[in-house]
Amino acid sequence: MPVKTYREAINEALHQAMADDASVIVLGEEVSGGAGCEGSRDAYGGVMGITKGLLPAFGEERVIDTPITESAIIGAAAGAAQTGLRPVAELMFMDFFGVCFDQIYNQAAKFHYMFGGKSQCPMVVRCTTGAGWSAGAQHSQNLTQMVTMVPGLKVVCPTNAYDAKGLMLQAIKDNDCVIFVEDKMLYDTSCEVPDEMYTIPFGEANFYREGSDLTIVAISNPMHKVLAVVDRLAEEGITCDVIDPRTTSPLDEEAILESVETTGKLLLVDEMTPRCGIAADISSIVAEKAFSSLRAPIRKVTAAHSPVPFAPNLEQAWMPGDADIEAAIRELVEYV
């Protein structure tokens, strides 16, 4: 099977979905780039290069460069989705949700419900997230929890290229507004990705590793830190169920609860601030529904409760790190 990067996988999914369904359009800032310029069009293909090649393939009618105008991008996508298109809107950095959040949580998320099921909003909002580039306080936040808490939205956060493609194709097919959260630290990671189209259903967790000592649930990029630590500890005989929920909404509670019922211990890792984050949410679900299976307090390893700092050493200290994860695993394993 061919090996592709996370970036290539999403790009391929978009190409295939657009070829497959003429109602799929892509819009956003710099989705091709160079609009109105003397030089080449498709100069960027998205600032992260995810939408590269779509413009030459599908033309300006379906690959739409917009001004920097987040509310209009998301609002236009929502309106188009209500009226027959399947827009994939790019918001660039997830931090920019602030500019256009009304169009997401008051508009797109609510159409189906508040109009009595008579309106649908089959759109995808792509955004990039995650610290690690010293991109500063307004270009580094992971705000997955903010969209996860909104009823009506579905939230996808793939951790590998295979999932990214399958989940993107599912997101485009889905008849609800899907927030597709791409971690910028993962774009260059790669794995085997089939050439053909395939979908991965929402709400079905992936078990990266299986084990008996504890259950670890990780979201987005921190998953890869978890895997590195878990693989190292496996040499000491410590084995873990490592679960990637793949979507935070819907959440595969069942898979997490089942695993906790067999291990009795739970570690949650994400790169969100600790209050009201995904880790906190899953922690409450497990405390509520699997209390009697727990053999140790639930542990969370998250970012610090502060804006993302700029200085690289502070940023690293802010993020959940390998050492934090290892310490938490050891603490749980040793907990009697």
Added chain:
Amino acid sequence: MSTATKQRPEAKKKAPVLDRDQFLKAYRSMRTIRSFEDKISEEFMKGNIPGFLHLYSGQEAAGVGICELLNDDDYVVSTHRGHGHCIAKGGDVIGMMKEIMGKQGGICDGKGGSMHIADFDKGMLGANAIVGGGPPLIVGAALSAKTLGTTQVGVAFGGDGSSNQGTTFEAMNLAVVLKLPAIFFFENNGYGEGTHASYAVGSRDIAGRAAAFGMPAFKVDGTDIFAVTEVCKKAVQHCRDGKGPVTIEASVPRFKGHFEGDPQAYRGENEIETLMKEQDCLVIARKAAIKQKLATAAELDKIDEEVAELMGRATEAGLAAPVPEISELMDNVYSSEY
């Protein structure tokens, strides 16, 4: 001055827009910005600067032109391309260098970086990584000035990109409604990231759109420090006189990419070379000053040397400064007890 503004423009032309001292000061500020950007570009390539850099090179006359007319207690809010505004407003160059390198002693303690550069001692309320984030803020700063009864002025820098944001439109309307001393200063450098203003600004007329909100709006050649100064004098005076907001659209070139490392495939052939040859505000200012006998080439060379020396010192200081203590991570999340 308040009566002077009522004079006919012909009468004003007799006085030079900038006298010798004013020109030399403005030139030094422009040169400082250019050298600063060149220096950090160099250090960025060496890996000494983390994160993203959006450089101001080419736009100096615009920012300097207006900031030279402002006092330390006048406010500016800036954009992601904000180093120039910070320096033009008199910001601490060494503190900025340390900040951009993520070091102790940085102007924001290494917490902000390039996109959040600020100098509150100089009324520079911060660069902003959200396009269109600044204009509503300057409405607030101008509201403070009006409410507190000062003659302070607030300037929101923006680009052709931010001119299209809803936040910008809302801010401009509110400033007119409340008759606030706010200047919306759009530096139209032709590009919102890699999209051309001729495409993204629907009417291709930022000043015209602003005028429709009900405020005076000027267009000016942003490569000409004298022209910028002349227009800004009117705008600042208009605000200080309590007559409400003003918009200025300055056309400027952007010599660099959207960010350092931008391959700029969207640029035309030889576009940058042509821009640098024909629209370099420093070259233009130099020629004009020598011609008007405001300064000699030797005097300007001396300024260039002094600035280069300062940049050397700033860079050394930045490189030598230690990184922040990890214990500082949680400092200043809140301003009071938490």
Added chain:
Amino acid sequence: MSKLHALTVPKWGMSMEEGELIEWRVDVGDQISIGDEFVDIETSKIVNTAESSCDGTLVRIVAQPGEIHRVAMLLGVVAQGDVTEAEIDAFVENFEPDAAALNKPLVSEGDDSAERQVSYGAPAQAAEAASTETPAVADKAPTASAAASLADGPDDSGVKASVVARRIAKAHNINLNNVPATGRNGRVSKQDVEKAAGVSVQPARKAKQAMAEQPAQRTTIDDSRIAATPVARRLAKKLNINLHDVTPTGRRNRVTKEDIEQAARALSGLSDYSEVALSGMRKTIAARLSESKQTIPHYRVSVDIEIDSLLAQRKYMNAELGHSLSVNDFIIKACAGALQRVPAVNVQYTGDAIRQFEQADISMAVAIDGGLITPVIRNAGNKSLSQISSEAKDLAKRAQTGKLTVDEFQGGSFTISNLGMYGVDQFDAIINSPQAAILAVGAGKEKPVVRDGEITAATVMRVSMSSDHRAIDGAVAAQFLQALKGFLENPASMLL
């Protein structure tokens, strides 16, 4: 097999499904008769004692304290006559719980609260198994025929199932085609497999294993059969240590007193230590200070005293006049003066009166090897600085060598304890009962002080006086410190 009988979890009432084994009342080898109480079991409602349903000798304990077992599950084995270990093993291996008792489903449909933790079998071993296949598994496999039918069927790798469900099915040789799916998106869930297989998979319990490693967990079961010396057993009882928690090192594997002490240290988390018997002096100090602290209502008042002038005069007196006065000598002299000026501090509380002394007899605390002693400078108010100085030196020297006579360190109406030479800023002293006040003196240190609105440096010494509130009120203590401060800041005034 008829000579082997099962001791099982009884069913106390219809709602009882499981119980936690608290304590065995019999040990392997004990005789047991029908109706004998053999084990304490706690349910969600009560702790009760189960009675034996058979006669014989207890030959095997299967379930351990702390484990939770379902009704009808095997707890122990009773034998009539001689049996071999192999026979017992076989009995345990083939034990089938009474079907009637198991009729009620463990987990009722759609009731999360019923998903209680249930553990069977040998949890400690299961916990050790790193294999992902074998978390503690709850029950025997279903009957052979049922198992066979569940195992049959086409390849089930395409059946949608959760990861955990597939894992359990594999461990129990169940073909997922035979399991009705009720999980998310039509998946076979863990619960589906458990239902089909009649098992309940729960986290492995590590508690028992860890207990052996970490004696910090205290055992509560009867330890009367553990061999121990009488002294060890007595000490263990006193320290509330169960002999099960003690590693025996004595002759014939007996627990010794030393073993108990070792266990006590481990249980308390203390590291190793040595003990030194109390000296007579130590005992006296302990008794008197405990009594003072517990019976006298102490309160403390502090004041900062600037001693630059004092130091200057001391320097002059020592350098120019050939004395060798210490700061402490000045303090003794000043205290005596202050006591004369504020005699209400120069008192003792006797229970029915306040005893007021005429002269200031100043006790000075002297640290000596193994304790401290308080020699007295009698009538210090009427003595010159040089007299006080030489007397204090003599007393201190003889205190160090243990040559004080009784009347030299008994009595006294006020005590000074000076730790200034150790650089401490301030401290609180316990009153030298039956006296009513003690002065604790800190070091003189250069500190910024504000004088006439200017910050300037001064040598500041902080003193704290602990007073017996029954005899001395706060204002009186404050007046005393005011007087003392006056004398020490203006040493010449002591001459008046």
